[in-house]
Amino acid sequence: MAGKNQPKRRADGELSRTRILDAATEIAAERGYEGTSIALVSAKCGLPASSIYWHFKNKDDLIAAVIERSFADWRRAWQLPADGAAQERLQGLAMQIAKALLDSPDFIRLGLMLALERRPVEARARAMFIQVRTQTYVELTSTLAELAAGLTEAQIHQLVTYSMAGADGLFIAKEIGGDAVDLIELFELHARVLYDTAMRMLDEQAE
Amino acid sequence: MAGKNQPKRRADGELSRTRILDAATEIAAERGYEGTSIALVSAKCGLPASSIYWHFKNKDDLIAAVIERSFADWRRAWQLPADGAAQERLQGLAMQIAKALLDSPDFIRLGLMLALERRPVEARARAMFIQVRTQTYVELTSTLAELAAGLTEAQIHQLVTYSMAGADGLFIAKEIGGDAVDLIELFELHARVLYDTAMRMLDEQAE
Amino acid sequence: MAGKNQPKRRADGELSRTRILDAATEIAAERGYEGTSIALVSAKCGLPASSIYWHFKNKDDLIAAVIERSFADWRRAWQLPADGAAQERLQGLAMQIAKALLDSPDFIRLGLMLALERRPVEARARAMFIQVRTQTYVELTSTLAELAAGLTEAQIHQLVTYSMAGADGLFIAKEIGGDAVDLIELFELHARVLYDTAMRMLDEQAE
Amino acid sequence: MAGKNQPKRRADGELSRTRILDAATEIAAERGYEGTSIALVSAKCGLPASSIYWHFKNKDDLIAAVIERSFADWRRAWQLPADGAAQERLQGLAMQIAKALLDSPDFIRLGLMLALERRPVEARARAMFIQVRTQTYVELTSTLAELAAGLTEAQIHQLVTYSMAGADGLFIAKEIGGDAVDLIELFELHARVLYDTAMRMLDEQAE
DNA sequence: TATGAATGAGACTTCATTCAT
DNA sequence: AATGAATGAAGTCTCATTCAT
Numbered sequence: 001m002a003g004k005n006q007p008k009r010r011a012d013g014e015l016s017r018t019r020i021l022d023a024a025t026e027i028a029a030e031r032g033y034e035g036t037s038i039a040l041v042s043a044k045c046g047l048p049a050s051s052i053y054w055h056f057k058n059k060d061d062l063i064a065a066v067i068e069r070s071f072a073d074w075r076r077a078w079q080l081p082a083d084g085a086a087q088e089r090l091q092g093l094a095m096q097i098a099k100a101l102l103d104s105p106d107f108i109r110l111g112l113m114l115a116l117e118r119r120p121v122e123a124r125a126r127a128m129f130i131q132v133r134t135q136t137y138v139e140l141t142s143t144l145a146e147l148a149a150g151l152t153e154a155q156i157h158q159l160v161t162y163s164m165a166g167a168d169g170l171f172i173a174k175e176i177g178g179d180a181v182d183l184i185e186l187f188e189l190h191a192r193v194l195y196d197t198a199m200r201m202l203d204e205q206a207e
Numbered sequence: 208m209a210g211k212n213q214p215k216r217r218a219d220g221e222l223s224r225t226r227i228l229d230a231a232t233e234i235a236a237e238r239g240y241e242g243t244s245i246a247l248v249s250a251k252c253g254l255p256a257s258s259i260y261w262h263f264k265n266k267d268d269l270i271a272a273v274i275e276r277s278f279a280d281w282r283r284a285w286q287l288p289a290d291g292a293a294q295e296r297l298q299g300l301a302m303q304i305a306k307a308l309l310d311s312p313d314f315i316r317l318g319l320m321l322a323l324e325r326r327p328v329e330a331r332a333r334a335m336f337i338q339v340r341t342q343t344y345v346e347l348t349s350t351l352a353e354l355a356a357g358l359t360e361a362q363i364h365q366l367v368t369y370s371m372a373g374a375d376g377l378f379i380a381k382e383i384g385g386d387a388v389d390l391i392e393l394f395e396l397h398a399r400v401l402y403d404t405a406m407r408m409l410d411e412q413a414e
Numbered sequence: 415m416a417g418k419n420q421p422k423r424r425a426d427g428e429l430s431r432t433r434i435l436d437a438a439t440e441i442a443a444e445r446g447y448e449g450t451s452i453a454l455v456s457a458k459c460g461l462p463a464s465s466i467y468w469h470f471k472n473k474d475d476l477i478a479a480v481i482e483r484s485f486a487d488w489r490r491a492w493q494l495p496a497d498g499a500a501q502e503r504l505q506g507l508a509m510q511i512a513k514a515l516l517d518s519p520d521f522i523r524l525g526l527m528l529a530l531e532r533r534p535v536e537a538r539a540r541a542m543f544i545q546v547r548t549q550t551y552v553e554l555t556s557t558l559a560e561l562a563a564g565l566t567e568a569q570i571h572q573l574v575t576y577s578m579a580g581a582d583g584l585f586i587a588k589e590i591g592g593d594a595v596d597l598i599e600l601f602e603l604h605a606r607v608l609y610d611t612a613m614r615m616l617d618e619q620a621e
Numbered sequence: 622m623a624g625k626n627q628p629k630r631r632a633d634g635e636l637s638r639t640r641i642l643d644a645a646t647e648i649a650a651e652r653g654y655e656g657t658s659i660a661l662v663s664a665k666c667g668l669p670a671s672s673i674y675w676h677f678k679n680k681d682d683l684i685a686a687v688i689e690r691s692f693a694d695w696r697r698a699w700q701l702p703a704d705g706a707a708q709e710r711l712q713g714l715a716m717q718i719a720k721a722l723l724d725s726p727d728f729i730r731l732g733l734m735l736a737l738e739r740r741p742v743e744a745r746a747r748a749m750f751i752q753v754r755t756q757t758y759v760e761l762t763s764t765l766a767e768l769a770a771g772l773t774e775a776q777i778h779q780l781v782t783y784s785m786a787g788a789d790g791l792f793i794a795k796e797i798g799g800d801a802v803d804l805i806e807l808f809e810l811h812a813r814v815l816y817d818t819a820m821r822m823l824d825e826q827a828e
Numbered sequence: 829t830a831t832g833a834a835t836g837a838g839a840c841t842t843c844a845t846t847c848a849t
Numbered sequence: 850a851a852t853g854a855a856t857g858a859a860g861t862c863t864c865a866t867t868c869a870t
Contacts, residue, residue: 013850030325034241038844050846050852059844109323115383116320118237130383161380162393166369169376173368176322176337186369193400220833245861255835260862262833427829444739448655452865464831464867473865523737529797530734532651544797575794576787576807583790587782590736590751600783607814634854659840669856674841676854 017055019045025066029106032113033063033125063125067114070107071132074100080139086147087195093143094191098183101171108171137164148198155201159194166190224262226252232273236313239320240270240332270332274321277314278339281307287346293354294402300350301398305390308378315378344371355405362408366401373397431469433459439480443520446527447477447539477539481528484521485546488514494553500561501609507557508605512597515585522585551578562612569615573608580604638676640666646687650727653734654684654746684746688735691728692753695721701760707768708816714764715812719804722792729792758785769819776822780815787811 023045028036038059042049056062078096081089101108111129119126140160145151151159170190174183230252235243245266249256263269285303288296308315318336326333347367352358358366377397381390437459442450452473456463470476492510495503515522525543533540554574559565565573584604588597644666649657659680663670677683699717702710722729732750740747761781766772772780791811795804 016850032239032241032320032324034239035324035326037842039842048852049844050854051850053845054851109325112379113239113320113323115379116316116323117239117242118316119242133383157387158389158393158396161384161388162373162377162396165376165380165393166373167376168379169372169374170369172319172322172375173372176340177368180364181368182365186365186372189365189369189404193404196403197396197400223833244859246859256861257836257863258834261835266861430829446653446655446734446738448653449738449740451863453863462831463865464833465829467866468830523739526793527653527734527737529793530730530737531653531656532730533656547797571801572803572807572810575798575802576791576810579790579794579807580787581790582793583786583788584783586733586736586789587786590754591782594778595782596779600779600786603779603783603818607818610817611810611814637854658838660838670840671842671857672855675856680840 013055016047016051020047020052020055020062021066021069024062025070025106025110028063028066029070029110032110033117036063060124063110063114064128067107067111067125067128067132070104070110071129074104074107075132075136077103080143089147090195091188091191094187094194095184097167098170098187101167101174102183105171105175108168109175112168112172133164140164144198148202150202150205151198152205159198159201162197163190163194166193220262223254223258227254227259227262227269228273228276231269232277232313232317235270235273236277236316239317240324243270267331270317270321271335274314274318274332274335274339277311277317278336281311281314282339282343284311287350296354297402298395298398301394301401302391304374305377305394308374308381309390312378312382315375316382319375319379340371344368347371351405355409357409357412358405359412366405366408369404370397370401373400427469430461430465434461434466434469434476435480435483438476439484439520439524442477442480443484443524446524447531450477474538477524477528478542481521481525481539481542481546484518484524485543488518488521489546489550491517494557503561504609505602505605508601508608509598511581512584512601515581515588516597519585519589522582523589526582526586547578551575554578558612562616564616564619565612566619573612573615576611577604577608580607634676637668637672641668641673641676641683642687642690645683646691646727646731649684649687650691650731653731654738657684681745684731684735685749688728688732688746688749688753691725691731692750695725695728696753696757698725701764710768711816712809712812715808715815716805718788719791719808722788722795723804726792726796729789730796733789733793754785758782761785765819769823771823771826772819773826780819780822783818784811784815787814 020041024036024041027040027044036059038049038052041062042052052062056065077100078093081092083089084092111133114126114129115133117126137160140163141156144156144160148156148159167187167190170181170183170186173186174181227248231243231248234247234251243266245256245259248269249259252259259269263272284307285300288299290296291299318340321333321336322340324333344367347370348363351363351367355363355366374394374397377388377390377393380393381388434455438450438455441454441458450473452463452466455476456466466476470479491514492507495506497503498506525547528540528543529547531540551574554577555570558570558574562570562573581601581604584595584597584600587600588595641662645657645662648661648665657680659670659673662683663673666673673683677686698721699714702713704710705713732754735747735750736754738747758781761784762777765777765781769777769780788808788811791802791804791807794807795802
């Protein structure tokens, strides 16, 4: 940052890129990969289609960039709990994630759509989602290892998988159910379930 | 076979319809709504594109029919537990559903893709998914009301929502994780979690 | 007529034919030759497309039949004046034709559309219009020859052509102008103009 | 040629647009709205169909542009009479219009076809014709008001409507009758009729 | 006297992408 | 750092017509 003394062109370039990404994010989160046409993005951001190709190699590259940026936004919206009792830390984390899903649902909605597709070839966009999702998996794994010291690796894998699956499923439930679904309350339940399960696993191990 | 008591069998429209639905189901489950082109379906079922339009009003109508039929297939693959101890019945149900998801994943994969999309207009296919899903919700609600008599309506709503969300999420986890995810084991965990939660709710209520 | 003792099938056949013609007339008068699709006619009359082909060889044949029947209807709505003073007879004829155009505009609207088209090949329908129109030309020619005895053939040809052109043009003016155009009044003017012109021609000839 | 003061000439979009319009005009004047397929236009102008959509939003937009341009051409072919005796001015105008119709019949032929159609929705092309036609109506109205000062507004409206109807009708008569119809002679008659009628109206008013 | 089913051709339109400027 | 123009492929859907029953 700082020192922006280039002839302003650079600044405009950055701005255009951002406008394209904004438009593409909005559309892709609504209509998925195939439903996001370059013409639609062009119309929404006001730049001609050929300009989009100046900033991004192709459509796949564009959607991958969308995933990358919206993951970063989403990831910034919550942080791993630093200290406190295990149960409270878990509850706090769940609340943060629930709120992040409510506030910026683009990342998950688009990501899940990509994850569900099984297109023969296709490529970067889906891979990008899998990659950043793995990053979350790793973070949660180390957090859990700390919160519930003593669990086996297999148990941790199971718990983290179950916790992420629950988050995905609850997000979808909210998408489908709308106001009939209280996401916060359900994430609270989810956190409690995870805590209880972890404790039970430790107990059973102790015997 | 045999014993068909239809007039004569007449040009076998029913058969063609089935062939089209088979092809469309396979493709739609892999590529979603937008990714399912009529040309692709035509190529896979061997009938020309124009014949598809004899059997279905348009693409939306076709995909809605796919959802309808594959839900019926999927629903036929499991049945609500008739009797036995509550915990066993829940475990049994969870196992059946897990297997149904593994055996005929078309319904859920396509349905979830549709559920995630937020296309401005278009509708029938998505509406059909929401509708049959609601049917499942209702069935599970009455099952749970019986299994855990004493729960409030709100609690049952929460539990059923959570159970369906878990199923969706676990399905996705399996899609993404492949062999690294043991769906059966996770569904067992899910059933146990649901049982424990229901019991806890009843306990807390008793106090 | 009478004596309809055939097994009713025949009657149904006639009825179907009529229903098809009714539907086709309505559509063709609105949308012209190309705009009249067999599917549209089928939807409007309730019979399947293949039934239309049982009654008519092809689309061209159908439209030709439409022209033929609607010309007959239209022609039946007015009659050549039998006697009276020339001016009154002309006025009366003009009024009848004006009313016939207002009451059953299908024939003229469709006919003019066909007349204006210059499709390379195409065929029967347009030819049918030209044919029935010629019939009207002949009738008007002999009427005028009687009303204004003494005119040369060339003059009669000119007058009849001008009178039919006026009728066509006024019909179009009404189509475009709607309520701003008083068709009756304009036909009255047209009749007067024709009468005056015929008289003038006779005068000039007399000199 | 030469003297083009546009920046550089850049890929010659203007030329392509013109080529497309030329082709579309020719075809639409022969076959009407529905008969003008994009493929036909593409074949005639040498540009691929998709390029047509770069220059025009859709088919309706293209046909509307055809109407607009061919009206302008047609309108340029005649001018309102500046001075001289009323009768001569009217005759002169009629001759000009007759020749304009013979020389560039595209505008009227296509326009009349559109005017006769009563398609449920769609519109722009037809609306454009109605609009430019109204422009002519206004011009003729003020010319007539000047040529035959003293006529009431209603009379002028009637005369202008009748004069335009006559022109339309005579054009059609020429289309149908071909060489059997002497358009020039008929327009002369038409001019005379209009003059006589205007004079008669003034006379009757004077009484 | 019909009609369900099918079909190849072609309708309009959008697609992702390229390239000269 | 862009963009006007173009393009071949592919999109959904309708067309007129046929044919076995």
